[in-house]
Amino acid sequence: MKRTVVYLRIGCCLLLLIMSLALSGCYDQREIDEMAYPLAVGLDVGRANILRMTLQLAAPLSIGGGGGGESGGGGGGAGGKPVSVITVDTPSIYSGLNMVNNVISKEINMSHAKVIVISRKLAEKGISKYIQAMMRGREFRPDMFIVVTDDPPDVYLREVSSVLESNPAKYYELLLGKDYSSYYPEARIADFHHAIERLDIEPTAVLSGINPKESVEEIDMMGKTGEHYLDEGRYEAGNVPAVSELKNVAMGTAVFRGGKMVGTLNGIESVCFQMVTGRYNHSYWTIPDITGSGNVIVMNVVQRKRPKTTVEMKDGKPYITVRLDLEGDYTSIQSTLEHEKYPEAIENKTIEVIRENVTTFLRRTAEEFDSDICGLGRFMKGKFLTWDEWEKFDWPSHYRNSEFNVEVKFKIRRTGLIIRLMMPELSAAPRVASGSVKGGWLCRYSHGPW
Amino acid sequence: MQMDKRIRFGRWEAIMLITNLICTKVFLYFNRMTAEDTGNAGWMMAAFTSAMALLFYFLVMSLYGKFEGMDILDIAEAGGGKVLRTITGFVLGGALFVLAAITMRKFSEDIKTISLPTSPLSYVMGFFMAGVIIAGLLGVESIVRHNAIVTPIATAGYIVILLGIMPNIDVTNLLPILGTGLKDILMKGFYRTSVFAELLVLFMLPPFLENPGDARKVGYVAITASSFFFVTGSLVYTLVFPYPTSMEPFLPVFNMARLIGLGRFFQRIESLFVFIWVMSALVYLSTVFYFGVYTVSKAAGLKYARPMMIPFAIILFSAAFLPVDLLSVIKIESEIINTWGWAVTFAFIGLVMIAAGAGKRAGRGTKGR
Structure with missing residues (x-):
């Protein structure tokens, strides 16, 4: 018994020696x-x-x-x-x-x-x-x-x-x-x-x-x-x-x-692409001011939730609805209007701009490229039970006929480090009398309560 | 057969042993095989297969009640004498030997493909052989206790891989929900109960268990744990690799681990995979080989199995080279072992138990008369 243990120990030592040489210095060694x-x-x-x-x-x-x-x-x-x-x-x-x-x-x-x-x-x-x-x-x-x-x-x-x-x-x-x-x-x-x-x-x-x-x-x-x-x-x-x-x-x-x-x-279409796929993180969006003065509002727009996408077939045509849920923070307001206090107009304008951009982008993918890069077909797959049925349906041949409906939810949440701007001459926009209302939006210097 | 008669180990060690034996294939091919069988519904097939395996095990164990504490060879001998014992021993030993040879070849080919591409196959296989021979000479206790350490580590590593890959999942990969169809899930799910073929080692374990009555519980726990890994493995794999791409990867978990990248610092996790996989593989081969030799030796009425280890290892080494190439190995694995394994593990063992039960009753009847 004792001899067996000695043999085993010697055997193990020999094996370790052989392995350490074999594993470190043979065929696949790389410097x-x-x-x-x-x-x-x-x-x-x-x-x-x-x-x-x-x-x-x-x-x-x-x-x-x-x-x-x-x-x-x-x-x-x-x-x-x-x-x-x-x-x-x-x-x-x-x-x-x-x-x-x-x-x-x-x-x-x-x-x-x-x-x-x-x-x-x-x-x-x-x-x-x-x-x-x-x-x-x-x-x-x-x-x-x-x-x-x-x-x-x-x-x-x-x-x-x-x-x-x-x-x-x-x-x-x-x-x-x-x-x-x-x-x-x-x-x-x-x-x-x-x-x-x-x-x-x-x-x-x-x-x-x-x-x-x-x-x-x-x-x-x-x-x-x-x-x-x-x-x-x-x-x-x-x-x-x-x-x-x-x-x-x-x-x-x-x-x-x-x-x-x-x-x-291009860049903006790539932004839309990422919004639709849910991979959008954040970027600055430049929105023309509602006064039409040539000024812009810049916002940091982030995706609050992943988009919700549904695909319905009507008369052999896919009707695709994409619901985007976004939020933004003001980073620059060039006009004299108190957008911080009354953000609804800018929110609506942003929704309009984003909806238009995303819809145009989606139409391009269908009509011009005939390529479902957003993977909208993934939301159609669920309507089939087996892979054979899905293959026979032939989604790529249907995609080019798609109709798109883009719904955008957008809220402005924060105003940056400034909650109201007191600069008298910020833009070339026609001055609006202090305290007056233009288009439902109060001008700056209204000194009104929040 | 006197070898290792005094060796005893507990329920935990036995559960770890059987779970590792069954689950090693998750690292190798199981996830891809489910995708090949049922498309993106592989996880459903895995769940169905697991349920069927539990049912079969329940049926077999309902026959085992009369033979509590005996291994399958003793049961065969009790019912059908030495002839049935020998036949049973050679069938089960042969099955374990085939499993060891094919798995040895597969592991070595995998290592050659991903880590040691320029080394000759025999050289790679030599390392596994060394481990298998040493484990065989050290005996079942070393194998089982080593298993009790390795299996939890391998499990933890596997779970890290599954969690690490979470950012890459896409739930829509599960659609269409029935994959290639319900018929495939049921039909192929039935014969894929063969993935539990290693359960036959459990029927050699009772004499080694501290409490022989634990064998039944060990089986249930091991099947449930393995089912969990089969289903989660297949599910996560389908969520990461969309069908039909999911049929491509040679080593599904390795390919999954290659995709993990959490920031710039947590990358190349496949090195962890290689570590846990090789540990798990070595223990698998040692166990299957040991029990293969032990079963054949016992069936042949040999007093000791240890002298048979080196000769059998040489035969194993040669047998592993019989398939001409890697695709032949995959074919044997998929179309023979994982299609007909259930016939040995559940049907044959069930038949042996029925025959033994009948023989025992007949013997008792004759005695009474």
Whole structure:
């Protein structure tokens, strides 16, 4: 018995020794500094081959050294830059990785890739085959962001610079995953892949582009709007009136049907898109003042509850009702009227503006894109008992005939840090006599009780 | 068969052992299998399957009353002599052996796919084999006590994954509510009671239990706990992966864990999955292998099972290589083990008990006369 215990102990020690050697030093051993980590993958239509693939590789020593010139161009072979870009023409993504492995000294590992950038040209041809390859791959992460750009991805990825953030990976996460900008959706590759295969929703991607403007003169050349303001949400990536060291701009949404891109949404339509899907967080809305003075009211609008959506079939047509429940806080009131005290008119105006925008957006998705990107079909599915019935119904063929009814509930809750403004001349609007009533709304300086 | 006769363990250890044996497949393929069978109504099928398993178990245990404290081989011997004992032992031992071989191959293929892609399969399998052999040599007590530690940890890890994935759920994924139809839920749900096939280990446990009468309760608790994990697992999986995409993932829980991202700091939770899954797998293989060898040894009338461990491990290692590829393993798992497992666990054991009961009565009658 004693001998058996001794043998067992010796056996266990030997096994531990063998395992510690076998597990740490054999076949799958990887040294972290022998790997190259792409942070972004660009896909475009190839010229010398089917696909043009661009990898934006992290230069870890430059990133670790604080980025830019701080590291003194130490590592990564990028001359101090936190990233290095390489482009190959290839028949497929994985063949491209093979080719890149022939060029660089380190083995490519995709496990830190944050974003896939697809050219509009390729997106319009269809990208399902590339998406499924990435979903099948062990190294590609399902939470990678998916971006479509008008510019060639090789140019785009060379222009992307993260001035405020030394770590480019974090830069992508902060830029594309942030919840305080509603002008583009959060689009992940896993959701995109699911949406391609589903009948009740279509995929979307972030629309991004290079802002080529180098000086404010170029903004001047974009033309004037006179006294009237142009809503900031009307822009799309690439034509935003901005001059910056940061060249890439994310603004808008790329709309797909199946795996093919069929159109784009601008910033404000992207806001509407997120409101309807319940992913809207908050953004500033600019509402024209009810006096028609050219002044605006700016509000921080948040989604109070997830939208309630119902779909009814009448005469073979889907009638879709979307109920939005929103609330807002004043952030700027340019006029002299006491909107803080009597917010109803602004609330009604906001409801009207939002309803109009959302309805127009929904009609575009149905009539122009024929693509149910909001997943309204999900609310139709419940009317069927089995999957066969649902498939036979063929929702995508019905969606284009949809009629939309948007109901908006909106309340102004807070006024910011100021509850009334006592400035005598705020705008060019005609002065209204103190204490008088215009259109049912009291002018400022009424000194009336709250 | 004298081995381990003095070894006793309690109800808790037995419940953990059986629950882990049944539930390991949740990590591997169960959720995908329910989606393949009934579309987005997989959770309903899981609930129906669980209810059927409870019913079958109740029926089998109603026959067990006369044999309280005996394992299935002793019951077979009591009713049908050594011939029935040998047949029963070889059938059950064979079933456990097939389960061990297929699961060993599947686990190793999974590890190769997600963690050790360039290592040869035999190398990966070698680690499992080492664990299985050591566990077999150390005996049932080590296996069971190790199980009592591992199962709660694996359960906690699994629950963390289910909770972590909550932000990704979409309730409309459950619609149309009946999935591919009621017929599929009932028909496929019936033969998927095979997912409880590992319950047959329970029928070898009574001699080891401190209170042999606990066997009945252990079964009920283990089936209920497993049902909970089957139903919640399938439900959450359907809520996260819409049908038909839900039929794609190779390792459903791993794929689910890959989607978890709570802020910038709580990401790549699949590493937790690999940890709990490998722990659970090793314990599963050790248990099934041990009881397989023990059952065959006892059926063959051998006094000790321990000398059989290494030879059987070598056979197991070779048998695991019989399926030509991963898809063959999945096919065997889905179309044989999880389709006909119920025939061994419930039908065969039920028949043995009926035969034993009849034999016992006949023996008593002859004696009386």
